[in-house]
Amino acid sequence: MHRLDAKGIDENAVATISEIAARAGVSVATVSRTFSHPHLVRSKTRDKVRAAIDEFGYRPNAIARNLRRQRTETVIVIVPQIQNTFFSGIIHGIEAVAHDRGYKVLLGETRGDQVRIDHYADLISTRTAEGLILLGSLLPTAVRSAMRDGAPLPIPLVLACERFEGLACPTVAIDNVAASKTAVAHLVAQGCKRIAMISGPKGNTLSEDRLAGYRAALAEAGLPRDPACEAHGDFSIETGHAAMRALLALVERPDGLFCASDEMAMGAREAIRAAGLRVPQDIAIVGFDDIRFAAFMEPPLTTMRQPAKEIGETAMQLMIDHLEGDPAACPHRVFASDLIVRQSTLR
Amino acid sequence: MHRLDAKGIDENAVATISEIAARAGVSVATVSRTFSHPHLVRSKTRDKVRAAIDEFGYRPNAIARNLRRQRTETVIVIVPQIQNTFFSGIIHGIEAVAHDRGYKVLLGETRGDQVRIDHYADLISTRTAEGLILLGSLLPTAVRSAMRDGAPLPIPLVLACERFEGLACPTVAIDNVAASKTAVAHLVAQGCKRIAMISGPKGNTLSEDRLAGYRAALAEAGLPRDPACEAHGDFSIETGHAAMRALLALVERPDGLFCASDEMAMGAREAIRAAGLRVPQDIAIVGFDDIRFAAFMEPPLTTMRQPAKEIGETAMQLMIDHLEGDPAACPHRVFASDLIVRQSTLR
DNA sequence: CCACGATCTGTAACGGTTTACACCTCGGGT
DNA sequence: ACCCGAGGTGTAAACCGTTACAGATCGTGG
Numbered sequence: 001m002h003r004l005d006a007k008g009i010d011e012n013a014v015a016t017i018s019e020i021a022a023r024a025g026v027s028v029a030t031v032s033r034t035f036s037h038p039h040l041v042r043s044k045t046r047d048k049v050r051a052a053i054d055e056f057g058y059r060p061n062a063i064a065r066n067l068r069r070q071r072t073e074t075v076i077v078i079v080p081q082i083q084n085t086f087f088s089g090i091i092h093g094i095e096a097v098a099h100d101r102g103y104k105v106l107l108g109e110t111r112g113d114q115v116r117i118d119h120y121a122d123l124i125s126t127r128t129a130e131g132l133i134l135l136g137s138l139l140p141t142a143v144r145s146a147m148r149d150g151a152p153l154p155i156p157l158v159l160a161c162e163r164f165e166g167l168a169c170p171t172v173a174i175d176n177v178a179a180s181k182t183a184v185a186h187l188v189a190q191g192c193k194r195i196a197m198i199s200g201p202k203g204n205t206l207s208e209d210r211l212a213g214y215r216a217a218l219a220e221a222g223l224p225r226d227p228a229c230e231a232h233g234d235f236s237i238e239t240g241h242a243a244m245r246a247l248l249a250l251v252e253r254p255d256g257l258f259c260a261s262d263e264m265a266m267g268a269r270e271a272i273r274a275a276g277l278r279v280p281q282d283i284a285i286v287g288f289d290d291i292r293f294a295a296f297m298e299p300p301l302t303t304m305r306q307p308a309k310e311i312g313e314t315a316m317q318l319m320i321d322h323l324e325g326d327p328a329a330c331p332h333r334v335f336a337s338d339l340i341v342r343q344s345t346l347r
Numbered sequence: 348m349h350r351l352d353a354k355g356i357d358e359n360a361v362a363t364i365s366e367i368a369a370r371a372g373v374s375v376a377t378v379s380r381t382f383s384h385p386h387l388v389r390s391k392t393r394d395k396v397r398a399a400i401d402e403f404g405y406r407p408n409a410i411a412r413n414l415r416r417q418r419t420e421t422v423i424v425i426v427p428q429i430q431n432t433f434f435s436g437i438i439h440g441i442e443a444v445a446h447d448r449g450y451k452v453l454l455g456e457t458r459g460d461q462v463r464i465d466h467y468a469d470l471i472s473t474r475t476a477e478g479l480i481l482l483g484s485l486l487p488t489a490v491r492s493a494m495r496d497g498a499p500l501p502i503p504l505v506l507a508c509e510r511f512e513g514l515a516c517p518t519v520a521i522d523n524v525a526a527s528k529t530a531v532a533h534l535v536a537q538g539c540k541r542i543a544m545i546s547g548p549k550g551n552t553l554s555e556d557r558l559a560g561y562r563a564a565l566a567e568a569g570l571p572r573d574p575a576c577e578a579h580g581d582f583s584i585e586t587g588h589a590a591m592r593a594l595l596a597l598v599e600r601p602d603g604l605f606c607a608s609d610e611m612a613m614g615a616r617e618a619i620r621a622a623g624l625r626v627p628q629d630i631a632i633v634g635f636d637d638i639r640f641a642a643f644m645e646p647p648l649t650t651m652r653q654p655a656k657e658i659g660e661t662a663m664q665l666m667i668d669h670l671e672g673d674p675a676a677c678p679h680r681v682f683a684s685d686l687i688v689r690q691s692t693l694r
Numbered sequence: 695c696c697a698c699g700a701t702c703t704g705t706a707a708c709g710g711t712t713t714a715c716a717c718c719t720c721g722g723g724t
Numbered sequence: 725a726c727c728c729g730a731g732g733t734g735t736a737a738a739c740c741g742t743t744a745c746a747g748a749t750c751g752t753g754g
Contacts, residue, residue, distance in 0.1 A: 016740060027704045032742060042702060062473040063419065064740030067410045067709050074453075082439050083639070088430045095429065095456045099463065104475065106421075107454045109442045116446065126409040128451065237639060266643045292430070292584065296613045298645030363710060374734045379712060389732060411710030414739050 015056040024052035035060060075319055076106040076129040078120050080136035084235065085291040086261070086308055087135055090160055093312025094133060101320055110138060118142070124155040131156035131319045137204040139164065156322050160315035161306075162206050170318040172311050172333040176206055179304045179337040180213025181220075183286045184258050186302070188221040190284050190345050192256025196229040198243045198268060199260045207232070210260050210288070229254055233264045240264025244271035255283055262287035262294045262303055269297065269344075284345040299343035306337050362403040371399035382407060422666055423453040423476040425467050427483035431582065432638040433608070433655055434482055437507055440659025441480060448667055457485060465489070471502040478503035478666045484551040486511065503669050507662035508653075509553050517665040519658050519680040523553055526651045526684040527560025528567075530633045531605050533649070535568040537631050537692050539603025543576040545590045545615060546607045554579070557607045557635070576601055580611045587611025591618035602630055609634035609641045609650055616644065616691075631692040646690035653684050 021028040026045060033040045034049040041049070052058070066072045077094055079087045091107075098105045106129055108120035121140035123129045132140070132155055139147075142154045147167055159171040187195050197214045200207030211230065218225050228250055233239030240259060247254055248271060259265035265287035272283055279285055279299055287294060290305035314333050321329070368375045373392060380387045381396040388396075399405070413419045424441055426434045438454075445452045453476055455467035468487035470476045479487070479502055486494075489501045494514055506518040534542050544561045547554030558577065565572050575597055580586030587606060594601055595618060606612035612634035619630055626632055626646055634641060637652035661680050668676070 017742095018740080028741080029705080029743075030703060033703090036742075040702075045702080059469070059472040059474075061414075061740050062470075062475045063410060063414045064709090065742075067408075067414050067711090067740080068742045070709075072410065077454075082429075082442065083432065083435045085430065085432065088435050091454070092429050092456065095454060099455075099466070104470070105454045107424075107438070107442060107452045108446075109439065119446070122406070123409075123451070125406040128409040237643065266640065270643055293613065293640045296584065296617055297643075364712095365710080375711080376713075376734060376736095377732085380733090383712075387732075392732080408710050411739090412712075414741090415710080415712045417739070 015058045017058070017060065020049065020052045020056060020058045023056060024048045031058075032060075070127075072104075072128065072130055073102055074104040074106055074129045075131045075133055075316070076108055076120055076123055077133045078108045078110055078117055078135060080110055080112060080138070082107070082109050084263070085293070086289045086306065089291075089308025090135060090312035090315070093309035093314075094160075094316045095312075096309070097313045097316035097320075101316075103316070103320065110136060112136075112138065114138060114141065121155065130323055131158065133158045133160055133315050133319055134162070135160050137162050137201070137206060139167075143167070156319065156327065158315050158319045158322065160311055162204075164205060168330050170322055170329070170331050172314045172318060172335070174306055174311075174335045174337040176209035177213040177216065179288075180210040180258070180260075181217040182213075182337075182339055183288070183304050184214050184217035185221070186339055186341070186345060187256040187258060187284055187286055188217065188223070190256070190280070190347060192254075192284055193223065194226075194229070194252060194254045195223065195256035195258060196231065196247045196254035197258045197260070198231045198233050198240055198247075198264050200232065201234055202232055207260060214258055226252075233260075233267075235261040235263060237263045237267040237270075240267030241271050242267070244268035245275075248272070248275050248277075253283075257283055257285045259285065259287050262289045262291045262301060265301055265303070265344075266293075266297060269301075280343065280345050280347045284347060286339075286345055290340050294340075295342065297344070302342045302345040303340050304337050305340050307335050311335060362405045364405070364407065367396065367399045367403060367405045370403060371395045378405075379407075417474075419451075419475065419477055420449055421451040421453055421476045422478045422480055422663070423455055423467055423470055424480045425455045425457055425464055425482060427457055427459060427485070429454070429456050431610070432640070433636045433653065436638075436655025437482060437659035437662070440656035440661075441507075441663045442659075443656075444660045444663035444667075448663075450663070450667065457483060459483075459485065461485060461488065468502065477670055478505065480505045480507055480662050480666055481509070482507050484509050484548070484553060486514075490514070503666065503674065505662050505666045505669065507658055509551075511552060515677050517669055517676070517678050519661045519665060519682070521653055521658075521682045521684040523556035524560040524563065526635075527557040527605070527607075528564040529560075529686055530635070530651050531561050531564035532568070533686055533688070533692060534603040534605060534631055534633055535564065535570070537603070537627070537694060539601075539631055540570065541573075541576070541599060541601045542570065542603035542605060543578065543594045543601035544605045544607070545578045545580050545587055545594075545611050547579065548581055549579055554607060561605055573599075580607075580614075582608040582610060584610045584614040584617075587614030588618050589614070591615035595619070595622050595624075600630075604630055604632045606632065606634050609636045609638045609648060612648055612650070612691075613640075613644060616648075627690065627692050627694045631694060633686075633692055637687050641687075642689065644691070649689045649692040650687050651684045652687050654682050658682060 017028045017031050021031045031049050034046050095105050110117045117138050118141050146154050157169045161173050163171050199211045231243035233243045265285050287301045287303035290303045294301040294303050364375045364378050368378045378396050381393050442452050457464045464485050465488050493501050500516055504516045508520050510518050546558045578590035580590045612632050634648045634650035637650045641648040641650050
């Protein structure tokens, strides 16, 4: 299939190493060495091999090489949804480092589906990929049971942007508690007295951390905490919109809002507009992530910037260190996140 | 590395087929058949094999299987930039179909770099991947030279969203000429007399098609065409902003704007705001793509919707048909694109 | 002219699976 | 008693590289 054309001469199929060896009048070992360890081959011999290769178009078969070397130099990146701008920023960073270091990136999208995540994690057991970079808050079943049993991790794993209690593996993230505290303190400084939050899904460490930061900031400012002001979404525009409508229905309307993602802030902003209220005069908003579109909202959105690309780059770097270096090492990289102040909080 | 723990007992390493065969007291062929052709194995024998597998945790080595089968069931998707919302929508669709059909998706980002695109295309020659889905407007050098020589395509290729004159390969796209014509006709219907366009990069078929549609609509409406009103960007917010600033500096200011991407429309909208003008009263805007954020712009953006997910799904479908079916077939799928009318053009 | 080391090259094992082919067993028909 | 076919199973040859090891070649110093 797709290998032989009508004349039986294969234009596409690459010659094998033994054909090249025969054409060049050397052994397969020499051809192999010409690629992998050229310094072991006399330059005259190399030229013979190169000539044969130029003539017959040899490209070494990566599958055979992988089998022999027991390596694929491939990592799989599991992401809840590729369309999320923050995640695609991380993937951008991952791909950059992977490419530079000669690794390949397999992409798996989960959409919150445990079956899909396990399917992709299985690619490690079957040796299709060597390691797993996890962007979401869902863990493969195999990892979960290892955690429960206190067993070592069954697969090389790096967490980007999420952390799990009791899971010892390389992690890169920001300090979500501190970041949220800063964000909410900014709202306090702008004079907000009743600050609501739309966080991520319950039970998700990242969401809990951001919620904790929010609460800490309120406490520090001496503002009362009202459970009715704590809403949850799934980081999407739609859930931000819905959550804000609920918050607007409260008898005591909030005058400040902190969202755990810019997308939710976008949805919330729309709900506020629909209610005939103004941002920031009636309600000031702080988002999270600083996605590309935050600066182009109306008004431009104040937000906690996460260095998505750097997070991705670091995650891939940690993965390579893990695969090529000491697999017992378990570094944690924490990035700073900056508050980007724009008009949505300036009143 | 990472294979043996302190006791020399390997928790992670999967047993090989021959170990399982020995444990189960059968031959390797039988173990293999238990996986691939269970109906060829007596159920009692299957149970023995299953028991051994359960006990020792065997997972077949995909590399060895791939080598033997001469298949990897992997396609590589080359995208100019993963962060572009339209592209990530397509990838979303590609991944969905790939997962359902048992294929894997390798991700390659080019950022307009010919070296990177060739690097990724090379994964086909080395048999790492079986086919290439191309999202951008850059072609691998190997494909380009085949085109020039009139030779058959050197690799299984599917184009999503871009087409090339004289390149016969499965393609999925929309009718950019017609879509642009519709978009610009809408501006005409809204009473715009001087309509500018910010298109994509020059020399790009997609850009040219959209420009052609724009010109056709002007001609049909009897409006004069002014080369000064034809600007170019690279689909990004920033270039949209820059292009709009130039358009605003014209002595005769446009009163309508058609952008070849929503992102550029976003940048343009910002430039218009900065100039103290109103949308749509002073300048009406139509974008392209209908990315998730278009509906949340201020005012919400009228735009040509492209069915990104469906385009991706179809591209992957065509790729599988090409790999598993008739490689000579060269279907072209053209999707409808709908004009989504929002406030940015309603005056 | 020989010994010796350095440099280069070849042979063959190996990685782990799939599958063509051969073989064996067993039941049923003649 | 014999043949035949169906159903199961095993053997071994692929698939295509890499690399340990052995062997060949070459240059140099004695």
